Amino acid sequence: MERTLRAAAVVEAVSLVILLVNVFTVHNEAITSFGGxxxxxxxxxxxxxxxxxxxxxxxxxxxxxxxxxxxxxxxxLTPGD
Structure with missing residues (x-):
């Protein structure tokens, strides 16, 4: 279950960056439709x-x-960090 959290956290952060870059640059609707x-x-x-x-x-x-x-x-959640 912790692996699921790690993977979802990375996808969440990366997808937000991609969405924000898209909004402030080209605003491609396909990226918004998939990334949102x-x-x-x-x-x-x-x-x-x-x-x-x-x-x-x-x-x-x-x-x-x-x-x-x-x-x-x-x-x-990760001990030792």
């Missing part, structure tokens, strides 16, 4: 996976931050 749902799905996966993995409130609210929340949650 991908980002939203990854965001929801991060939230649900974090809820299933931990009961720590600090980790849960970090996961709810759009874009970087998954990376923050992974960092909080």
């Amino acid at each position: 749902p991908l980002h939203g799905s990854a965001y929801l996966t991060v939230i649900v996976t974090t809820l299933l993995l931990t009961s720590a409130t600090g980790t849960r609210w970090r996961a709810a931050i759009p874009g970087v929340g998954g990376l923050l949650a992974v960092r909080r």
